[in-house]
Amino acid sequence: MKIIACYSNKGGVGKTASSANLAHLMAQSGHKVLLCDLDPQGASSFYFRLKPAKKLSEDSFFTDQDKLLKAIKGSDYENLDVLPANMDFRDFDIFLSRLAKGHSALKKALKGVKKDYDIVLLDCPPTISMLSESVFSCANWVLVPVIPSTLSERTLEQLLDFFTQHKLEKSKILAFFSMVQVSKKLHLDTMQRLGEQHADLLLNTYIPFSSHIERMGVNRAPATDFAKATPAAQHYLDLWRELATRI
Amino acid sequence: MPRLWHSQGEGDFTPLLSWLENKAVQRGLVLSQTEFLSGPLALIDNGDCQIAEQGKSLLRLSHKLLSISQRDIYPLHRKDQPPFDFPLPPRELCERIEQPPAWLLGLAPLRNLQILARGKGRYQQWRLTNRLHKTCGIIYLLDIELNGISAQHFCFCQTYRGFTKSEKLLTSWQRYIKDVFPGQTAGVSEIVALYRRHPLVVHHANTSMQKGRPDIASQTKRWLKPLLLAAFSNEQGIILDIDTEYLHQYRVNMRKARSLLSLCKGAFEENQQQHCANQLANWMQNTNVLRDLDVHLQDQVTYQQILPPHLHCQADKLRHNLQKERQIAQQRLSDQLQSTAYQTNKQILMQSIAQLNDGDKGQKPATQYGRKRLIRQLNKIFVLTGQLHDQSPDDELHRLRIALKKARYLAEFFQRPKTTKRLSVLASSLKQLTQDFGLFNDACVQQQALHGWLDSARAIKRPPSENIEALTLLLRYYQEQKRQTKYKISQHLRLLNDPNHQSALLAATQNLI
Incomplete structure (x- = not known):
């Protein structure tokens, strides 16, 4: 089982949209996928028409395997299940900081689903916290959407510094440009500059800014399903193909 | 991820849906029909029944292709608009559908897929949804009416992980079905058995050794009969010119039978043995021209690759001439296979083989x-x-x-x-x-x-x-x-x-x- 975390310290960069679309594409290509919504806002769950997992509190998530398994819901797509989030997930940090082995708690919790899935995709909340450390420790790959703008660039640098300080494997990080507007010179310049600086961790495929991705909330389905012929969905397909060669 | 259960037999499940609908409402779920299809039905497989061998059945209902087995049902989505016309090479079918399943991809490329049984069919899809319009369960109902067997009704239910209300409801509906129609029997195998009798379905010769210590004469007779029946079972395919594999298998089985007769010298009286071998040799000779033309035509793609572009038209001309020749050869062979003389000789040969007298070595182990x-x-x-x-x-x-x-x-x-x-x-x-x-x-x-x-x-x-x-x-x-x-x-x-x-x-x- 491979664990892929979709993470960025900055909000609104397309983590959830990327998680939902990639999870759908992975499942379509025959992998058994669990999309784990760790963000208390529960946007991933919303995209798949799922109610929050009321009975799964922050402590039962990490300590009660049965409850965790029962909270998993089947999506409308073959091979794709979702672990919906709920507001209790906002207390993950407090709970993990109390644990002696908080770093490895997520890895331990996900052991229970190992036999059921080929890929677990973690849709992470935008924080650098104890939960993030636990995510970095258990994930085989950390997928980072980056908007080619100053603030988003800054958060990528912060993440790299964090990995250096905590002696984490930087090779786990795979970044890609998200919400790209090729008509903006700033976007093109930033993409070129970052591409030169971080050629090793940046994927070649970028995701364009698209109204079809925004409409995921209206259709409550991945764009790769309801708008599969659109450029945005095609870019996600390219991203998955590139990712598949790396993982 | 969906989980499946099924029920099948001669009882029509559609009237039982109202029970399910009422119970669904009580649980805050909605049952609605999401797909309905009714029309002529065709069962598709190749001459070797390779789809049935894998426990699957391929159906064409109106213009939709459906795969059913004892465990599941799913539609095969077309990439293009034109309807599927059979016979069709399996590779071509795979190219025309989205994400072809492994059981279809693994079919022998030389055997065309064809319609082996016809009838009427009705396909329905019903969905159980919750207040968020999330699908919690799907019900597929398939009714098949074929000539020769009573109508078969299939019900497949798909539940989704974590939706316990819907899962419990569908399980109790399954129990209800069993109460109303007790003792339902398996249906897919019955359908498959029907088209196994189709004249385009070929026999496979069982050439395993008899148990015990058989003598060579009786053992050879036991090999000859199935080999010849297997060869003859390809005749209809040759006559209708479904694919070249029919002729190939006809020749392979004939050749094996003839080799047996020539190899097992002394097992039977020499003149009888020689007479049978000669008859087989004559029949095989009649197929030589068509076989050679098939070899040439199969290499036509290579012709295009070998020749420079300015000579491609010559390859086309050659193919055209070969196809014309083949048409004549195929017609001649078809006429021979359908002739009274051939049919009579076939019967005589089978009788001759059954009546072969033991030769001097016939009783040897x-x-x-x-x-x-x-x-x-x-x-x-x-x-x-x-x-x-x-x-x-x-x-x-x-x-x-x-x-x-x-x-x-x-x-x-x-x-x-x-x-x-x-x-x-x-x-x-x-x-x-x-x-x-x-x-x-x-x-x-x-x-x-x-x-x-x-x-x-x-x-x-x-x-x-x-x-x-x-x-x-x-x-x-x-x-x-x-x-x-x-x-x-x-x-x-x-x-x-x-x-x-x-x-x-x-x-x-x-x-x-």
């Missing part, structure tokens, strides 16, 4: 006879191999090819069900060798035909230069192909010529059968 015969055949191969050299004419290689084929048949026939690994290794290595020889033979056939065409083209008063250029290039290509295959065969033969290998092979055969 089959295994002992087979062992001696295989050893003799291997010795013959060693002698023929020893006589070969680089400049040997094609005829000598052809003789060796026939000897190898006969040895392969002997090894295949006389291997016991629990045969030791070495004998099956011998049989498979002989098969590999005969396949290489087959390629050599195909190249010879091509070369011979091209020579003939070239001579005819040159005989014309004003020989067409482009045609001659194309034929010369093709001839050169096949000469080179023949040379390469000959070299490959010589590598194989080096091992066969090794005295140590020969004695090991003979010793193993001595002990193995």
